[in-house]
Amino acid sequence: MVGNKKLNLEINNVLYDYKLFDTLKSVKLNKSQRKAAKDLGISHTVLNRRIINAEKLLSEKLVVVSNSGSHLTAFALNLLDEYESYERRLVDDNVWTMAGGFVSCEFIRELAKAYHLDDIKIIQTDLETSLDLARKGIVDIVGFDDPVQAYIRNLEPVALGRDKLMLLTHDGDEFNDLSDLNGLKFVEVEGSAQRLAWTTLANYDLDFDIVTSVDSFHEAICMVEQDSTLYTFINNSLSYTYLNTNDILSEDTRHIISALNVKNSVEVESFLNFASHNAQKLTSKFGFEPL
Known part of the structure; x- marks a missing residue:
């Protein structure tokens, strides 16, 4: 690190002090909580309490102890990797x-x-x-x-x-008119441009049901591929990888x-x-x- 830059990290609306991540780094390096505490200039009790408190807040185990010493869990390693990527960003302006x-x-x-x-x-x-x-x-x-x-x-x-939305369909589906969309069940991707599709369907007074909302197109696509009663919209820029798409709402969703x-x-x-x-x-x- 350069200068006195120190990075705290917010996870699920809880702010975790950089000292926790310094602790995880030291445990990973030393493979011993006592050696890690000595390396950080704190007592073993302080270090142990720091880890336990974080585990309670995260509802995840961070450190496991075995005959070979103390080791970070897979969750802690991923968390530390994410933190270090942000940390590097503080000093790597290029x-x-x-x-x-x-x-x-x-x-x-x-x-x-x-x-x-x-x-x-x-x-x-x-x-x-x-x-x-x-x-x-x-x-x-x-x-x-x-x-x-x-x-x-x-x-x-x-x-x-510019992009537009394509209807992700199933083998044998035919959609030639907007009325063919009446009564369909959809998976929504939150924060995407799909709001244009829902607005268009509502403006045409069509009956449709958003049965669930997910965070990613990948998740929505998987759900549709596994259930022939479900549909979703994907961006045209993604549609080249999928065979079953229909452009029935493309003009309304640019x-x-x-x-x-x-x-x-x-x-x-x-x-x-x-x-x-x-x-x-x-x-x-x-x-x-x-x-």
Whole structure:
């Protein structure tokens, strides 16, 4: 670490002090709680209490003791890995970090390749987490899968390309008219542009049922593939990997994929300008429509 930068991490609305993560690092290195405590300059009792308190809050075991010493659990190792990735971000100003939904993240990933931008980290997560990371100064770019999410927050991201929604269907399904969608049961992906589909169906006074909401397209797709009575909408930029799609609502669900230059960086602005202008001839290759 450089200077006195220390990173705390919020998990499920609970803020965990950097001392917990220093403890996990030391236990991992020393494979002994007593040696870890000595290395940190604290008593074994303080270290043990720190671990136990965190385990209670997380409802997860962090350290296990065996004949070979003390070791981090798989949960603790994953937690520490995530923390260290954020920690490295504090001192590595040459590496950009982008957070956002699946669609905008994959779009930025492809655009970064075209821009020959190798040093970029992608965090696919929900919008609230993305914005929270932005407020903490951890990310340089926030991606928006749904343009209204930026609008309602008075943000002005850079438009990158257009997308539309496709109905994910099953073998033998035929949808030739909007009335064919009447009575269908859907899986919703929270925070996505699917709100355009629900609004359109409601405007046409169709009867439909959102039976469950999930966090990711992957989860929604798996549910639909396993149950022939369920349907969902996926972005056209994803649909090339799926055989059974229908464009019955595509004209009503066109929307903009965009990204925000969080820190007003000149370098990031240059990249986003490239993405929104020079790279438009490439967007169709990624399944998007040019602006």
